[in-house]
Amino acid sequence: LVTNTKNKHKRKPKMNTSGFYKLTIKQRQKIIEKQTNTKLHALKNFKTLKEKNADSMIENVIGTISIPVGIATNFIINKKPILIPMATEESSIIAACSRAAKLSNGFTAKNKSNKMTGQILLTNIKNPQNAIKQINKNKKKILKQTKNNTIIEKLGGGAKEITAKKIAKNKIEIHLIVDCIDAMGANTVNTMCEKIAPTIEKLTNGKALLKIISNLSTHRTVKAKTTWKKQKISGENTINKIIEAQKFAQLTPHRAATHNKGIMNGIDAIALATGNDWRALEAAAHTYASHNKKYSPLTKYYKNKKGDLCGEIELPITVGTVGGATKINPAAQENLKILGTKKASELAEIMAAVGLAQNFAALHAIVTEGIQKGHMRLHAKNIAINAGATIKETNTIAQKMIEQQEITETNAKKIIKKIRNQKQLKEQRK
Numbered sequence: 001l002v003t004n005t006k007n008k009h010k011r012k013p014k015m016n017t018s019g020f021y022k023l024t025i026k027q028r029q030k031i032i033e034k035q036t037n038t039k040l041h042a043l044k045n046f047k048t049l050k051e052k053n054a055d056s057m058i059e060n061v062i063g064t065i066s067i068p069v070g071i072a073t074n075f076i077i078n079k080k081p082i083l084i085p086m087a088t089e090e091s092s093i094i095a096a097c098s099r100a101a102k103l104s105n106g107f108t109a110k111n112k113s114n115k116m117t118g119q120i121l122l123t124n125i126k127n128p129q130n131a132i133k134q135i136n137k138n139k140k141k142i143l144k145q146t147k148n149n150t151i152i153e154k155l156g157g158g159a160k161e162i163t164a165k166k167i168a169k170n171k172i173e174i175h176l177i178v179d180c181i182d183a184m185g186a187n188t189v190n191t192m193c194e195k196i197a198p199t200i201e202k203l204t205n206g207k208a209l210l211k212i213i214s215n216l217s218t219h220r221t222v223k224a225k226t227t228w229k230k231q232k233i234s235g236e237n238t239i240n241k242i243i244e245a246q247k248f249a250q251l252t253p254h255r256a257a258t259h260n261k262g263i264m265n266g267i268d269a270i271a272l273a274t275g276n277d278w279r280a281l282e283a284a285a286h287t288y289a290s291h292n293k294k295y296s297p298l299t300k301y302y303k304n305k306k307g308d309l310c311g312e313i314e315l316p317i318t319v320g321t322v323g324g325a326t327k328i329n330p331a332a333q334e335n336l337k338i339l340g341t342k343k344a345s346e347l348a349e350i351m352a353a354v355g356l357a358q359n360f361a362a363l364h365a366i367v368t369e370g371i372q373k374g375h376m377r378l379h380a381k382n383i384a385i386n387a388g389a390t391i392k393e394t395n396t397i398a399q400k401m402i403e404q405q406e407i408t409e410t411n412a413k414k415i416i417k418k419i420r421n422q423k424q425l426k427e428q429r430k
C-alpha cells in the first residue's frame, strides 16, 4: 500500500503487505479498513457471489461491487424472441437498443465456428524451410499430443489443425486451431500449446518462446443483420444521414473508435452479465476493426430496393456458456437462463445482434435529436434519486429539471421541497 502524506485521511506509514494473499477475507478487510481509514460497508456484500467463490476467482479479495442488470426487450433473433440481460453502469444503453430492436424487422445472425487460435513463437530456427516441413510431416502426432480427455474433446471439439509460417529471419509462427465448442477456450488452448511445445522444439531445433492463445479469433466471427423500414425510422432523410454517419467512421479513426465503442457498449454488457471475458472481446473487436490495415467501423449500412435501411455487423465474439466465471457466479447462471441458451454460438449471435442494434440506436439518435437528450433524461433521474427523491417522485423531478435546463442536485432538492410542500398543503385542505 502506498503512503500518501498529503492525504487528508492521514494514512499510516508504509505497511508490510507480505502474505496478504494468505489471509482470510475478514482479515484483509480489517487491515484495509485500518490502513486506509475507510469503513467497508458496500464492499462487504457477498449475498450473491459467496465469499468462498469470490476468493477462489481472484486474489486478495476484500469484497464485491454491484453493477445494475437490466433487460433489453423486443429482440427477435433468428426468429426467436429473446430477453437479454445486460450489466452496465451507463444509462441509455438498454433503452436505446431495446428501441432499435422494436423498430427493426428482427435479426438474423450466424456464428462461423467456435474455433480459437493458439500461437507458438519459435525462435533460433536455423533452417525455417526445413522446420516447417518437419511440423507439416508430424501434424498428426502433434495434434494427438494435445488430447487430454476434456469435456470439449468428448463433445467433438479439440485441436483440429496446425499450421506454421516463417515470420522473420530464424522465426516461425505456429497456429494451433482448436474447436472450443461451448467454452471460451483460453485455458484449453493455452494448456495445449504448452503441452506440444517441447515436441515442436525437438522437431525444429528451435526455442518455443511464447505459447499462448491469440485474442484475434478470426475463426470465431459472427455476422448479424437486419432491416429498418423507412416509415418506422422517420424516413429516407434519416436513413441517408445514418449512412453518412457510417461513412464518416470509415474516413476517420477518431470517429471509428467511438462508433465501435457504441457497439461494444451492448456486447460488453452481455459479457459482464454472463460472466464472460469482456477484455478478450474488446481486444478481438478492435484488432479485427484494423484488419484491413485501417481502423474501420464494424458495421455497415445501405439502402435496399424499397429504400429501407439494411444494417450489418461482423466481428469476432469469443464467449463461453460453460466454465470460468460463468459457472461460479450464480447471477451469470441466472442470466444465461433468462437468455434461454446453453450454446456459446447462440450467445455470440445474440451479442452481435445487440451490437448492431446499439450502433443503429446511437447513430439514429446522433443524426436526429442528438445523443444528450436521452442521456439527460436518465442523468436527471440519477440526480433526483441522489437528492433524495422517492421512486414515485423521480420522474416528475427529472422532467422539471430538464424543462428548467438545470440538472443539478441543488435544483433537485429545491423541487423536492416544493412538491412535498404542495402535497402537504393539499392534504391539509382536504
Ligand code: MEV
Pocket (backbone or CB within 6 Å): 090, 258, 259, 260, 261, 262, 263, 265, 359, 362, 363, 366, 371
Ligand atoms: C456512448 O457510450 C457511445 C456513443 O458515443 C456511440 C457513438 O457515438 O456512436 C453514443
